[in-house]
Amino acid sequence: MMNFINLILSGLATGAIYALVAIGFTLLWQTSQTINFAQGEFVMVPAFFVLATLNLGMPLPIALLVGLALSMLVLGVLFKNLLVDPMLRHGVLPLAICTMALSIFLKETVKEVYSAEASPFPSFLPEGNLIFFGANISIQSVSIFVFAICAVLALQAFLARTSTGRQMQATAQNPYVAKLLGVPVERMIMYTFLINAALVALASFLISPVYLAKFSAGETLGLAAFIAAIVGGFNQIRGAIVGGLLLGIVDNLAAAYISTQYRGAVPLFLLIAVILFRPQGLMGRAEERTV
Amino acid sequence: MSRSVILKTFGVLIVGALIFLPLTLNRYGIYIMSLWAIMTIAAMGLNLTLGYAGQVSLAQGAFVGLGAYTVAIMMSAGFGFWLPLLIAIVITFAVGWLLGYPALRVQHHYLAFVTLAFSTLVFLVFRNEEWLTKGIYGIMGFKRPSAFGVSFQKPIEFYYFTLGALVLASAFMAWLVRSPWGRAFVALRENPVRALSLGVDTRRYTLMAFAIGSAMGGFSGALYAPLVEFVDPTPFTLALSLNLLMMVIVGGSGFFFGPFLGAAIGVLLPEWLRFAHGWYLIIYALFVMILLIKTPTGILGIIENMIAARKTRAASAARAAASAGLDKV
Amino acid sequence: MKLFAATLLVSATFVAPALAQTNAPIKIINVGELSGPGATVGTNFKNSADLAVAEINAKGGILGRKIEIVHFDTQTNPGVARALVQKAIDENPYAIMGPGYSGSVKVSAPLAAQAGIAQVMGGEAAELTQLGFNTLFRTSFGQQSSMPKIAKYIAENLKAKNVAVIWVNNDFGKGGRDMVTKELTARGVKVTADISTEAGQADFAADVVKAKSGNPDAIFIYLNEEESARALRELKRQGVTVPLVGETTLIGQKVIELAGDAANGARGHIGLTVDAPNDNLKAYGKKFQEKYNYIPDHNGIKGYLGVYMIKAATEKMGKVDQKGLPDALKGLTILAAKEPGILMDLTIDKNGDLDRDSFLAFVENGKQVVKETLPKMSK
Known part of the structure; x- marks a missing residue:
């Protein structure tokens, strides 16, 4: 039983990260039909912004803020203006392929400019363990979980309660109608990219102490978030959360009780089952817009 | 000179270069050219599935792997080359057909996810089922094929062998896309509902597009194994599928010669860029991004647009001239 | 004029090999995993090899000739590794270093063996030295x-x-x-x-x-x-x-x-770490950290050692002899007292396996x- 709780708890912590990254994925898809294959690299990069700032002798809180700002500039504004905008009209695939090239570009650039080594990353969370139902759980995992959930709740509140948030939702649901209703669609799309950049930066700061800052750290994460987004329905924020948490837990249970050699495939079979029997995803609604 | 003459001259030049240029290359250059021919075949298969029939597949790399493993396993067991080649094509055709079933149920990006899952599973099977695939250690010790007493062991010989295979595959594709099947595939891509109402059996053609595309991947893999003379799981990850997808899109999805150009960019360009040492992949990625931003419909798509624009210009110029002529009267 | 230039070019190509005999740099080509999943392994190997080459060149090179090392990236793909080892052989180097992944070593070793060029690699799989390629050498213990x-x-x-x-x-x-x-x-x-x-x-x-x-x-x-x-x-x-x-x-x-x-x-x-109780290893670790700002792992030590193995074998022969290098490496015992770069006393056996404390x-x-x-x- 203790083992089981252990697996669930650590799965939840990992899943919360998947969820954070998957939400951004979902948001970009909703508002701009962007499938971002570089999303994993987007989580890897902010850690290096922070490390570079730390190397200049700045204290950690400042470095984190600088990292967040740079992420929003590079992974938000520049990404949208330079890459997404010119390609948006030409359908989903060319843009998706372009983000694939972007992921190679980001990985190789970090490797060449910074290092191929994994660099330790300072944690702003407390170390140590808590006892929970007889299982030892690290405060770091709990904090990651709490942070991720808070970020998600804040985002939900923002989208539901504020006027900007509602305009963003309108944009996501139907940009044409939103435009007719006087919503500044362009600006709303930009906000989505900024929110995505902030989410990946947060994910980066939370996990880099554990995953370490390394050029290849985004590979598994990007794929996991992608899967989480699909399992959750791809067009629903709460779907992405459920998908992420579920994937984290299933990952652990599959490795512990089914097969360690096939741990990469079991969650995917879950995914196939979901898609075959519920093509609109676990929490998703049927997509009304044609792609 | 008329356009068709230019095109013909250009075609003859390219074909001549493909035949005679490798004679001047060193063994490394010849190897890379063989790899280009092999990847072109795989990309052609994906172009059929994606470009003509409009089904997004992220599993083409897995089919290349299936083909390569079939040939490697059977050749190691002493079956020669030709029977394993045939079996590889049959197996990938059958698996491709089966994988097409989800395509009947889910569409667009969801289909991409199913194929992604398949791709991951195939890699794990290659790696984990040691009794069959020798796992991570890989299979070694099979030779390049020979036919009618001609050996294709030497690099240049094997290059001509792959070039022959490419010609064969191209001829098949050229026949296919002009056949009623090819037109049915395009109808499927452009408007499945309309295709159905026109009496196209969309179910069968969707499965067929998947199966033939996959079998081309298997064919390509069957050539890849004797090229490298070693097969292990690492080349057949999702990365290969994504790379092939990139080749199709960059070259021009739905254009007959798109995969040829795309594979040239995916296989040859990184090699040309090696002078930049550690930076070569960065430059390569940058180049691909800029290329896609400038030509989102692929290189051939842009060329077609340019030609169309020129025709329109010429036509409107002719109209203007004609109306000017009318004015005078 | 054009004809003159062509003549110059042709004569240059013919004269070049003759020049190589005198004191042109000794060319080593490292075929390594510089991108893809093995990038950390390959980069450690590459950096350390560069470090060793710089040290040796600073002290006047091998037998008075400088070493020139070039790196090719295999993208951690055996197919590419094979192509690049072919490319390396086409460039006729004195020795080949790498790759670090056993699969890539297996597919490229036959080519180097055929060309008779020594391949000093990083793979650790047991079978590598039992396949009968007599130009293949380890830089670490096999498993x-x-x-x-x-x-x-x-x-x-x-x-x-x-x-x-x-x-x-x-x-x-x-x-x-x-x-x-x-x-x-x-x-x-x-x-x-x-x-x-x-x-x-x-x-x-x-x-x-x-x-x-x-x-x-x-x-x-x-x-x-x-x-x-x-x-x-x-x-x-x-x-x-x-x-x-x-x-x-x-x-x-x-x-x-x-x-x-x-x-x-x-x-x-x-087998080898920079924390071992050994002054040579510690000195290497320190130099590496000064140059690259991180602690090298055992793959780093392999690259460093590989270059010094080539140096020691060449000095034993007393000449830069590409075809003789594999034989010179076999059965060679290198003492750290004489060649500090080898870090610890080392014996290379006839299969290309290493033996040491x-x-x-x-x-x-x-x-x-x-x-x-x-x-x-x-x-």
């Missing part, structure tokens, strides 16, 4: 020499009956896992849990749960440095107290830095402490 020592320690010193094995499911980990399982079984030790992990894995909760479920007397951990650190942390969190045994990748300085307290008590066999070390209070020096196998 067939390190794993018996570990199995012996687990069976005799720890008196363990049941052992859990946690390994990374790639070319490096699988070889070690197969070899240690064979050696443990031969000594009557049972492997109760056989746990495959993925490279880059972040969450080891399930693996530790599984390891515990077999009630092992010891756990053998064979992962890369970063994953080792994560596994050690998770083992500590779940309160595992049995001995944790591993190789260089479990108890290196880098792991200790990343795992903190959790590394204490871990122990293992180490190794250590048994523990991590105590965040420091690697060597408990025992294990002598050369041939002694």
